[in-house]
Amino acid sequence: MDFGAMLNGFTTVLQPLMFAYLVIGFLVGTFFGAVPGLTALLAMCLLLPVTYGMDTVAALIMLMGIHMAGMYAGSITATTINIPGAPSAMMTQLEGYPMMKRGEGARALGHAAIASAIGGTLGGITTTFSILLVVKLVLLIQTTDKFMLLLMALVVVSIVVRDSIAKAIVMTVFGLMIASIGSDVIGISTRFHFGIPALVVGVLLIPLVIAVFAFSELMRQAENPLKIEVKPVKFRRRDFIPKWSEIKEIGLRRYLKSYIIGYFVGILPGAGGSVGAFLSYAEGIRSSEHPERYGKGNVEGIACAETANNAVCGGAIVPMLTFGIPGDACAAIVMGALLIKGIVPGPLLMQQQLDIIAPMPAALALCAALLIIPSLLILGPYYVKIVQINRAVLYSFIAMVAMVGTYVATYDVFQMFVVVVIGCIAYFLRKQGYPMVPLLLGYILGDTAEKYFIRPLWVTLNPLVFISRPAGIIFLVLTFMFLYFLAIRPWLSQRKQGGERPTLPQVGPPE
Amino acid sequence: MRFKVNGELILSGLLLIAILGYIIMSIRIGLFREGVPESGLWPFLIGVVGLLPCAVVFIRSCRQAKERQNLNVNWRGFIIPGIIVALTVGFSFCLVPTGYFVATFPYCLGLAFLFEVGRENRSIVRKVFFSFIVALVLTMVGYIMFQLIFDVRLPEGWTPGLFELLKGLQF
Numbered sequence: 001m002d003f004g005a006m007l008n009g010f011t012t013v014l015q016p017l018m019f020a021y022l023v024i025g026f027l028v029g030t031f032f033g034a035v036p037g038l039t040a041l042l043a044m045c046l047l048l049p050v051t052y053g054m055d056t057v058a059a060l061i062m063l064m065g066i067h068m069a070g071m072y073a074g075s076i077t078a079t080t081i082n083i084p085g086a087p088s089a090m091m092t093q094l095e096g097y098p099m100m101k102r103g104e105g106a107r108a109l110g111h112a113a114i115a116s117a118i119g120g121t122l123g124g125i126t127t128t129f130s131i132l133l134v135v136k137l138v139l140l141i142q143t144t145d146k147f148m149l150l151l152m153a154l155v156v157v158s159i160v161v162r163d164s165i166a167k168a169i170v171m172t173v174f175g176l177m178i179a180s181i182g183s184d185v186i187g188i189s190t191r192f193h194f195g196i197p198a199l200v201v202g203v204l205l206i207p208l209v210i211a212v213f214a215f216s217e218l219m220r221q222a223e224n225p226l227k228i229e230v231k232p233v234k235f236r237r238r239d240f241i242p243k244w245s246e247i248k249e250i251g252l253r254r255y256l257k258s259y260i261i262g263y264f265v266g267i268l269p270g271a272g273g274s275v276g277a278f279l280s281y282a283e284g285i286r287s288s289e290h291p292e293r294y295g296k297g298n299v300e301g302i303a304c305a306e307t308a309n310n311a312v313c314g315g316a317i318v319p320m321l322t323f324g325i326p327g328d329a330c331a332a333i334v335m336g337a338l339l340i341k342g343i344v345p346g347p348l349l350m351q352q353q354l355d356i357i358a359p360m361p362a363a364l365a366l367c368a369a370l371l372i373i374p375s376l377l378i379l380g381p382y383y384v385k386i387v388q389i390n391r392a393v394l395y396s397f398i399a400m401v402a403m404v405g406t407y408v409a410t411y412d413v414f415q416m417f418v419v420v421v422i423g424c425i426a427y428f429l430r431k432q433g434y435p436m437v438p439l440l441l442g443y444i445l446g447d448t449a450e451k452y453f454i455r456p457l458w459v460t461l462n463p464l465v466f467i468s469r470p471a472g473i474i475f476l477v478l479t480f481m482f483l484y485f486l487a488i489r490p491w492l493s494q495r496k497q498g499g500e501r502p503t504l505p506q507v508g509p510p511e
Numbered sequence: 512m513r514f515k516v517n518g519e520l521i522l523s524g525l526l527l528i529a530i531l532g533y534i535i536m537s538i539r540i541g542l543f544r545e546g547v548p549e550s551g552l553w554p555f556l557i558g559v560v561g562l563l564p565c566a567v568v569f570i571r572s573c574r575q576a577k578e579r580q581n582l583n584v585n586w587r588g589f590i591i592p593g594i595i596v597a598l599t600v601g602f603s604f605c606l607v608p609t610g611y612f613v614a615t616f617p618y619c620l621g622l623a624f625l626f627e628v629g630r631e632n633r634s635i636v637r638k639v640f641f642s643f644i645v646a647l648v649l650t651m652v653g654y655i656m657f658q659l660i661f662d663v664r665l666p667e668g669w670t671p672g673l674f675e676l677l678k679g680l681q682f
């Protein structure tokens with residue numbers, strides 16, 4: 001096992017130019033993660049077209065910086081103005097804002113930064129060492145098993161949602177439908193192009209991503225501009241440094257438990273930082289000696305949530321790099337950046353191009369370890385000003401980058417119209433509460449799922465071929481287990497109690 | 512049966528129609544030929560999988576719709592997003608023939624003004640002036656970002672001709 005090559009990733013990231021890209025990604029991610037209405041996912045979507053012209057490793061390092069920073073930065077406005085900058089900061093909001101009202105906002109931000117640094121660093125390091133082990137497992141899996149794994153991923157994506165499972169399934173299916181436009185995987189015909197020559201190649205990734213996450217968000221913000229009232233507040237740099245006694249009271253065990261929860265949630269497709277933060281927060285309440293303090297400004301709650309959501313970043317890239325199944329939407333965009341460069345995630349990539357992959361978890365770890373806390377100490381006093389940025393400037397900039405970016409990525413004006421059409425559809429879907437992450441993951445996994453489904457059937461003409469091997473049966477059993485524990489059991493308990501399906505609180509922009 | 516028309520009902524109905532159309536088209540493409548899967552099999556299967564939850568959402572929307580009293584679709588709320596769509600379509604048409612600068616400046620100007628219009632305590636003249644400055648700055652920022660930093664080619668369109676015209680006017 002080439003652990004040496006994985007550790008070389010750290011050396012690569014620490015080169016001055018590469019580190020500069022990491023810092024740029026971190027600053028962009030912090031900005032987009034902190035401003036309500038924007039997300040790191042949006043930043044990554046906008047920058048995806050320009051990764052065409054960039055060095056591959058530099059582009060990936062920058063995207064990792066955005067991912068990690070965006071996950072952390074949501075805690076800034078969650079604490080200061082009671083609006084989470086990212087969905088993953090919802091739990092932080094419950095503790096951080098009460099502390100802000102007590103005049104302890106700086107301390108809350110300090111705890112969020114420390115917890116994010118711990119979770120992000122451990123997540124990146126774990127991925128560095130675990131990814132080569134996971135690749136060995138992947139090599140044992142054959143085509144039929146891969147289809148069952150993808151099926152499991154699509155099911156999990158559909159049921160790990162904050163709201164309606166039915167709507168999530170519909171969106172997953174729509175993602176699969178969009179992926180089926182154009183040439184089929186057998187390569188003998190084209191379908192669903194309605195006679196439009198430009199659609200023969202199908203719907204491309206960049207226009208879809210820009211449409212769903214950037215253009216539709218622009219329309220939403222135009223219809224319902226987020227009004228933010230900010231009270232003047234001054235932070236002193238020394239106030240960001242929490243007391244050592246508080247960190248000791250939180251305890252290494254709590255940090256480690258939260259990181260483990262977040263990391264494994266990150267591996268689940270579609271789960272994302274908000275699920276990781278929620279589960280870790282819930283576990284924090286359950287195992288706390290003083291659960292009554294939660295929800296009233298408790299640093300333990302901040303530590304649980306922020307450690308977990310930043311650990312998600314490391315976990316999310318493991319299935320993406322090894323199986324080609326993104327763990328969250330941001331990992332899906334990173335996968336898109338790889339595909340644009342003609343790099344297909346999987347065991348072959350890990351064997352032949354480890355020098356491209358190794359810097360990714362290293363970038364996550366180094367970003368968390370070296371940038372989060374110093375950025376708070378340097379930029380912390382100005383964070384409140386970030387949210388006061390003029391909306392006209394912000395959204396005009398986003399629109400310009402989105403549309404020009406689409407053109408320069410494809411050099412096809414038709415794709416700009418595709419952005420408008422899909423963007424309008426996504427706008428209406430989001431208005432009615434349809435989640436977009438299942439649509440994106442359904443699209444990304446669609447072609448691969450069809451390939452692994454059709455090819456075995458061509459050879460054997462036997463649908464039972466998918467459960468003819470132990471791995472296929474295991475994935476099928478896991479699929480049913482996820483279905484039962486994440487969907488059926490909550491639905492049954494909801495029916496018994498006669499209440500609403502328990503969901504995460506819907507605060508801030510949807511993922 | 513009378514329904515209170517709402518966005519959810521319309522959208523879920525359209526999604527159901529789309530999935531049904533997709534299934535029909537996949538059947539027309541063909542599912543099997545001499546026992547071997549055709550190009551329509553996979554789309555057919557995913558369409559069938561999506562049909563049930565789509566129907567569930569549609570039926571749920573129907574149940575929630577009550578006796579029709581008035582339309583509760585807020586059409587006015589779509590005006591500004593509609594203007595954004597129109598501006599973007601216009602920008603898309605104009606980008607290549609007119610060039611980056613000529614197309615982007617009015618696009619940014621229109622968007623900036625649209626978002627400025629809602630701001631209180633500012634005169635219309637100040638809003639127009641501010642939007643003008645924003646559009647100018649963003650157009651240059653976009654040029655620097657794409658053409659100079661990321662080294663991608665932006666469409667020239669009328670720009671060389673405009674420069675020639677300006678040179679001619681100077682003399």
